[in-house]
Amino acid sequence: MFRDLFSTQDLAASTLVLVGRNSERLQRAERVASLLNRKSGAGLKIESTTDWRTALDGAEFVVHSTAIERNRLWRLDFEVPRKFGIRHTLGENGGPGGLFFTLRTLPVVFDFVREIERRCPRALFINFSNPESRIVLGLGQYSRIRCVGLCHGIFIARHHVASILGLPDERVDVWGAGLNHFQCLMQIRDRETGADLYPLLREKEKSYDPEVEPLTRDLFRGFGYWLGCGDGHVGEYLSFGWEAGEGGYNFGWDESERAKLDQLIDDVLSGRAEIPDWWLMPSGERAVEIISSVMHNRRRLIESGVVYNQSVIPNLPASAAVEVPLMADHAGVHPVSLGPLPDAIAKLMTIQIGVQQLAVEAAVHASKELALQALLIDPVVNSATAARSLLDELWDINRPYIRSCI
Numbered sequence: 001m002f003r004d005l006f007s008t009q010d011l012a013a014s015t016l017v018l019v020g021r022n023s024e025r026l027q028r029a030e031r032v033a034s035l036l037n038r039k040s041g042a043g044l045k046i047e048s049t050t051d052w053r054t055a056l057d058g059a060e061f062v063v064h065s066t067a068i069e070r071n072r073l074w075r076l077d078f079e080v081p082r083k084f085g086i087r088h089t090l091g092e093n094g095g096p097g098g099l100f101f102t103l104r105t106l107p108v109v110f111d112f113v114r115e116i117e118r119r120c121p122r123a124l125f126i127n128f129s130n131p132e133s134r135i136v137l138g139l140g141q142y143s144r145i146r147c148v149g150l151c152h153g154i155f156i157a158r159h160h161v162a163s164i165l166g167l168p169d170e171r172v173d174v175w176g177a178g179l180n181h182f183q184c185l186m187q188i189r190d191r192e193t194g195a196d197l198y199p200l201l202r203e204k205e206k207s208y209d210p211e212v213e214p215l216t217r218d219l220f221r222g223f224g225y226w227l228g229c230g231d232g233h234v235g236e237y238l239s240f241g242w243e244a245g246e247g248g249y250n251f252g253w254d255e256s257e258r259a260k261l262d263q264l265i266d267d268v269l270s271g272r273a274e275i276p277d278w279w280l281m282p283s284g285e286r287a288v289e290i291i292s293s294v295m296h297n298r299r300r301l302i303e304s305g306v307v308y309n310q311s312v313i314p315n316l317p318a319s320a321a322v323e324v325p326l327m328a329d330h331a332g333v334h335p336v337s338l339g340p341l342p343d344a345i346a347k348l349m350t351i352q353i354g355v356q357q358l359a360v361e362a363a364v365h366a367s368k369e370l371a372l373q374a375l376l377i378d379p380v381v382n383s384a385t386a387a388r389s390l391l392d393e394l395w396d397i398n399r400p401y402i403r404s405c406i
Contacts, residue, residue: 001063001065001240001283001285001287001288002032002033002036002279002366003278003279003280003281003282003283004041004086004282004283004285004287004288004289005033005036005042005044005288006033006037006039006044007040007042007280007281007282008042008282008288008292009041009042010288010292010295010296011042011043011044011288011291011292011295012042012043012044013043013044013045014044014125014142014295015044015046015047016033016045016046016050017047017049017055017059017064018030018033018046018047018048018049019048019049019050019052019055020050021050023050023322026044026048026050027047027048028050028269029048030046031269031341032265032269033046034046035268035269035275035308036275036279038234038279038371039275039280039303040280040315043207052115053060053115053119054113055321056112056116056119056120057119057120058119058120059116059119059120059123059124059293060120060122060123060124060294060295061123061124062112062116062120062123062124062125062126063128063287064112064124064125064126064127064128064129065128065129066105066108066129066141067105067129067130068104068105068108068401071251071254071255071395073100073104074091074092074097074101074249074251075249075251075272076394076397077091077096077097077100077250077394078090078091078097078120078249078297079100079247080096080390080394080397081095081096081386081390081394081395082246083096084383084385084386084389084390085382085383085386086380086381086382086383086386086390086404087242087246087308087380087382088235088236088241088242088246088380089231089232089235089236089241089242089244089245089246089248090232090233090235090236090248090249091236091248091249091250092130092131092236093130093131093132093133093134093181093233093236093237094236094237094241094303094352094355094378094380095236095378095380095381096141096375096378096381096387096390096391096394097148097236098131098134098355098356098359098382099359099362099371099374099375100394100398101130101131101134101358102131102134102138102252102359102362102363103359103362103363103366103371103398103401103402104359104398104401104402105129105130105131105134105135105363106134106135106363106364106405107363107366107401107402107403107404107405108401109110109127109129109135109138109139110138110142110143110364110405111137112125113143113145113300116145117143117144117145118331121144121145122146123145123146124146124147124148124290124291124294124333125139125145125146125147125148126147126148126150126276126287126290126291127147127148127149127150127306128149128150128151128287131180131261132149132151132178132180132181132293132306132321132323132357133149133180133280133306133321133323134321134356134359134363135149136148136149136306136307136308136321137308137319137360138360138364138405139308140307140308140310140319141319141360142364142403142405142406144356145342146332146333147307148289148290148302148305148306148307148326148333149305149306149307149321149323150285150286150287150305151180151181151304151306151323152284152285153180153181153183153194153228153229153233153304153323154174154176154183154229154303154304154323155169155284155303156229156230156234157174157176157183157185157226157228157229157230157244158174159182160212160213160216160226160229161174161185161188161197161201161226161232163212164201164204164205164208164212165197165200165201165204166204167190170191171190171191171192172188172189172190172191172197173187173188173189173190173191173320174188174189174303174337175187175325176304176323176324176325177225177312177313177322177323177324177325177337177338177341178227178228178313178323178341178345178349179237179320179321179322179323179349179352179353180306180321180323181228181229181233181234181236181237182227182228182233182237182349182352183225183227183228183229183304183323184225184341184342184345185225185226185227186339186341187338188201188224188226188339190272201226204223205217205220213230213231213244214231214244215231215234215235215238215240215241215243215244216228216230216231216234216244216372219234222344223344223348224340224342225242225342225345227345227366231244231245232244232245232249234289236380237351237352237379237380238379238380238384239379239380241380241404243272252322253395264276273334274339286302286303286305289328290302290305290326290328290333293328293329294328294329294330294332294333295330296330297329297330298327298329299327299328299329300327300329301325301326301327301336302325302326302327302328302333303325304323304324304325304326305323305324305325305333305335306321306323307321307322307323307324307326307333307335308320308321309321309322312324312336312337313337313338313340313341313346314337314339314340315340315341315343315346316341316346316349316350317353317357319357320353320357321356321402322335324336324337324338325338351363351379352379354377355377355378356371358373358374358377359371359374362374363402363405364404364406365404365405366403366404366405367400367405368391368395371391372387372388372391372393375387375390375391376382
C-alpha cells in the first residue's frame with residue numbers, strides 16, 4: 001500500500017490514517033510513511049492511532065488487512081486435519097483450514113463493519129484479508145456497506161499462461177470470472193493483435209515442462225479452460241488437489257522474508273541504508289487505483305475484484321462471492337459480467353459455493369453444528385470421523401475468537 005500511495009500525486013491533500021494495535025510498530029510505520037511522503041512529494045497528510053473506531057470518522061475508504069495470529073493458527077489449520085488423515089494443500093481458503101480461518105476472522109471484520117455503518121456508511125471497504133470470498137460473502141449477506149475484495153491471483157494466472165506461450169506477461173491479456181483463487185480465464189488474447197491465444201496455449205502446453213502446475217494443467221485438459229492462480233490455491237477446492245503436492249505453506253520462508261524487511265526498514269530509518277528504488281514504484285495491486293478512480297471520477301477498468309454476485313455470473317448462485325472484472329468511477333465499483341461460465345466449470349464451482357455459504361453461516365452464528373455441516377459437504381474432507389475429530393480440536397484452539405456476528 002505504501003508503494004502505491006507514495007508513487008502517485010493523485011491523492012495529494014488527502015488524509016491517511018494508519019491504524020495498529022502495537023503503538024511501537026505503529027509509530028515505526030508512521031515514520032516510514034512520512035519519509036516516503038517527503039521523498040515522493042505525494043502530499044498526503046499522515047496520522048496514526050491505536051483507536052480504530054475514531055479513525056473511521058469521516059473516512060471515505062477503509063483498507064482492511066488483518067489476520068489473527070496468522071502463522072501460528074494457519075499452521076494448526078494445516079497440521080491438525082492432516083493428523084486425522086485429511087489430505088489438503090494450503091489450509092487457507094478451502095478445506096478445514098478455510099472454515100476455521102472464516103470462524104475466527106469474520107467476527108473481527110464485523111466489528112469493523114458495524115462501526116463503519118455508524119461512522120462512515122458511504123465508505124468503500126477494500127479487503128485484502130483472506131478468506132476473501134467468505135468475507136465478501138458474509139458482508140453481502142449481513143451488511144449494506146459498499147465493499148470489494150482485491151487479490152493479485154489474476155496476474156499469477158496470466159504469468160503462468162504467458163510462460164507457456166513464451167510471451168512477456170504484458171503482451172498477454174486475460175479476462176477471468178469465477179471464484180477467488182478459482183477463476184476461469186474466459187479469454188486469453190494477444191494484447192497487440194487481439195488474436196485468440198487459447199489455440200496456441202493448448203498446443204504449447206503439451207510439450208511444456210510437466211513439473212510446472214500439473215494440477216492446473218490436468219484441469220485445463222479436462223475442461224478446456226485455464227483455472228485459477230496456481231496448484232496450491234486451486235487444489236484447496238478439490239478432493240484430488242493434494243495430488244499436485246500437499247506440502248502446505250512455507251512458513252519458514254514467510255518469517256525469513258518478514259525479518260529481512262523489518263531489518264531493511266530499521267536500516268532506512270536509522271540512515272544506515274538509502275530508500276530502495278522499489279519502495280516508490282507501484283506494486284501492481286489495485287487498491288490505490290480504485291481510490292483514485294472513485295475520488296477523481298476516472299472510469300477505469302480494474303482487472304479483477306471479489307464482489308457479491310447478484311447474477312453478475314448468471315449460472316452461479318446469486319448469493320455467492322465471485323471474482324470478475326470491475327469498472328471504478330465516482331459512483332464506486334461496478335462488476336463487469338463476462339456472461340455465463342462454461343457449464344461444467346459452473347457446476348464445479350457451485351460445489352465450493354455451498355461450502356463457503358455454510359462456513360459463513362457457521363461463523364456468523366458461532367455454530368459448531370453448522371461448522372460440522374460445512375466440513376461434511378466439503379470435497380476435501382474424506383471422512384466423517386475425521387471431520388468430527390478435527391472440528392473438536394480446532395474449535396477448542398479457536399474458541400477465544402469464535403462469537404456471533406449478529
